[in-house]
Amino acid sequence: MSQKDIVACNVMISVLGKNGFVEDARGLFDSMVEKDSYSWNSMVSCYFKMGDVESARFLFDRNPVKNEVSWNVLIDGYSKLGYLSNADNFRDFVSLYNEMRWSGVCPSESVLSLIVQCCAGFCATGLGKALHCEIFKWNFGYDVVLQTGLLDFYAKVGDLSSAKRVYDEMPCKDVVANNAMISALSKNGLIKEAQSLFESMTEKNSATWNSMITCYSKMGDIHTARFIFDSSPSKDVVSWNAMIDGYCKAGQLYYAEELFNNIGYMRNSVTWNTMITGFVQCKEFQRALHLFDNMQAERVKPTEVTMVSLLSACAHLGALDMGEWIHSYIKKNKLKIDVILGNALIDMYCKCGKISSALDVFHKLQVKNIYCWNSIIMGLAMHGYGNEAINYFHNMIKEGVHPDGVNFVGLLCACSHSGLISEGKMYFSQMQSVYGVEPGIEHYGCMVDLLGRSGQLLEALELINSMPFKANAVVWGSLLRSCHIHKDTKLGEQVTQRLLELDQHDGGNYVFLSNLYASLGRWKDVDKCRKLLIESGVRKEPGLSSVEVDNVVHEFVAGDSSHPQFSQINAFLVDIGKKLKDAGYEADTGSVLHDIDDEDKEGSVSYHSERIAVAFGLMSIPLGKEIRVVKNLRTCDDCHTVMKLISRIYNREIIMRDRNRFHHFKDGICSCKDYW
DNA sequence: CACTCAGACT
Structure with missing residues (x-):
């Protein structure tokens, strides 16, 4: 085969692949007596275009003449198929990158940009920083895309000073770089700096305006956000979605729905997700589920994000049948159960009372984060499985996951619900000394509940008096309930006094005291309470x-x-x-x-x-x-x-x-x- | 440039 023949074949493979004749391309490829790296790369590229990741990877692994382009094609192919948005694939991908570096191939700017983007997406702080050092060492001549990627990476992992340094060192800043900087500033609450950068920019695109909409609505300034939205000369679907989200976060569902109804043909799946999520955030769970019916009626394909919001609604409603339906829908449509969706499922099953299914999902998750552990521990606690909750806590420690404050709320709660008094005391004392977690007022609250409910009212009171926080209504309320259970009117009255000093508008306090009197047959005091309740004009949350x-x-x-x-x-x-x-x-x-x-x-x-x-x-x-x-x-x-x-x-x-x-x-x- | 997950007491 002459060099000319090889080139002709390579071109033919490429043409066949581009037109979807991947089988023919492969036939030609297999028939070639001699192949150069171009042949291999074209063939791999064909498979990626057809979405056949396995075959592409299979060929890549067998390519004896890998060059820089081979790696580029592979990495680019993975990323175009959205393959790198999955954490497991990303890990696989990192080892691939290392392999490439070992074989002495220097990555191109575009490959580096992709990896840096992934690091930002997965908050892979260590790898991102290491890459930055390497990039600096190789002196890549300040590729604007790569530098912007780095800036975005630092912004996403919360290292604003490094983000600023990258930005300042960029010799030429395009609109994308400026947008990334605005986004970084607004995520850190530096709204003034974001605003002045916005005003200084000569070239603005829709992303620039959209960043400012998000910036203001995140700060709770919905009016300015709307002003920016109305002033924007280039509104796209993202502008509408950002504005709808802003109204939802501000609790102004009326305006959110108005925009949602008026968006017209631009409406996409994110628009639906934003509105469904908005209903969930505003505790309108039934409406969230209802909107999903409409979404299906309009044949918009739901995403993982849709499912997370719906599951959250089911969890709040205790709608197990619906939750199970969603779970089977996820399986049927092969949606990816990552940590977030997995945790949403675990939480739904726990809150809907089907702990066995929660455990099932939990054990099938390959990657677990602290949220998953917290959900399952809290779930076990709510069902009264105190000892199991403690077991899971220890398993978590064994797996090297560091506990946090929420974790101890779950653990102490588990002890409290199951009457595990000495265990509760032990973990409370170990929080700081063994696990390095500072006890907050919520942990003292758990302990007051634990001691009080077991009848140790004076110990509970002592704990309140000795804690380094000013007692809040929650802590006093917890003690009051214990007074009710153990019929200690004297302490109950004292506690109510403290509660009323703190919050005169909580009708629940009067109700509690009244019930306490009623259980002792002190009807005159009950009547007095009722009068106080009516006079103060407060209402109790209806059952x-x-x-x-x-x-x-x-x-x-x-x-x-x-x-x-x-x-x-x-x-x-x-x-x-x-x-x-x-x-x-x-x-x-x-x-x-x-x-x-x-x-x-x-x-x-x-x-x-x-x-x-x-x-x-x-x-x-x-x-x-x-x-x-x-x-x-x-x-x-x-x-x-x-x-x-x-x-x-x-x-x-x-x-x-x-x-x-x-x-x-x-x-x-x-x-x-x-x-x- | 937009949309996602957990907690004490009432």
Whole structure:
């Protein structure tokens, strides 16, 4: 084969590949007696164009005459297929890069830019810095793209001073470099500097304007953000998305929706994600799920980000069926379960009461971060599996993950829920000395809860007085609840006094004190509390319970007759009442009569919301399937007793999540062993 | 240049 023949074949391979005839190209390639690096590279390039990563890599590995271009084609091919946005692939890719350096090939600027971009994406601080040193050593003549990549890398890993240094050393700064700098400044809250850079720029593109929109909305200045949006001469879809996100973050859903509805043909999947996420952030979980229906109706392809937001909505709602549907959707559509999506799944399963599935996802995740560990430990804690939570904590330490503050909240919470008093005390004392985590007020809060609930009220009070923080309403509230459980009115009154000094507008405090008096039959004091509550004009958060039936979440508030099956539910509640009576149950009428809880204000047939939800569940959910109820407040003693009885009388498993933890009612007993 | 995950008490 002459050199001329080889060149002709190479060109032919390239042409065939470009037109999609990859088989023919391969045939020609295989038939060549002699091949040069050009032949190999063209063939690899063909496979990448067809999206066939495996074949491309297979050929690359067997290429005996690798040159600089070979590496370029490989790396470029990977990146164009979005292959490098996956952390596992990135690790593989880094070892590939090292191999290339070992074989003495000098990377090109474009390859280096790609790697630096990846380092920014994965916050691979060490590698990024090492690359910067090498680039400096080789003296790459200040390629503007590469330098901007470095600037972006430092901005993303939070090293603003290095970002600034890179920027200042750039001999010529194009609009992209300036944009990166604006973004870096705004991420660090240096809005003034970003603003003056913006004003000094002679050339601006849409990205420049968009950066400023994000900059102002991140600072909470939504009006200026809107002003920039309106002033921008080149609005693209990113401008609209950034503005919608700004309104969502500011809690102004009305304006966000207005833009969302008016964006027109430009609307893309990110627009949908932004709006769905916005609903979730504003706690409009049902609307988030509903918007997803519209997204599907318009045949917009959901992404991993969509799934994360939807799962978060399911977690809050306790919508297990919907959550499981999303999980199977993810599998069916081969979406990538990375740490973020994986953690969203774990969190959803934990909060929907299916800890076994949460553990399943957890163990299948190859890469786990501190979020995943925190979710699973907190999940175990909420279900009362204190010892398992402690085991997972130790496994985490063994795997070399450093604990953080959130981690200890979960751990101490686990001890508290399971009554593991000495363990809780031990971990609390080890936080600083063994694990180097400074205890915050939230950890003291956990300890006050742990001590108080176990009846060590004075120790709890001592801890409050000795802690290096000013006690907040949460800490006092926790102690007050313990006073209620252990019927210590004297301390309860003192604590309430402190609470009212701190926050006169929290109606919950009056309710608590009132319940404390009611449990002791001090009705005069109960009346006094009620007057105080009315005079102060505050309202307590209304109790709200939900139950999921056929992928639809039904919400119930006491006394709300808006549900279409209201009368049937009411009749069923009366029937439940009769059956309970037959079983020997007697309502705690004293406390019910005098309770000033909002939920009890209605007439003859009034029940706490969780009872209505369970009644509806009993009516609508087929036998054999458990009833899952979510309540926004803590359940009361009376309802807890009723749930236990219902589980026995109707032979049903009831899984209820309240504000604090899970209760699994089965055969007349609860998983919390009445310690909650 | 835009969109994603966790926590004490009520």
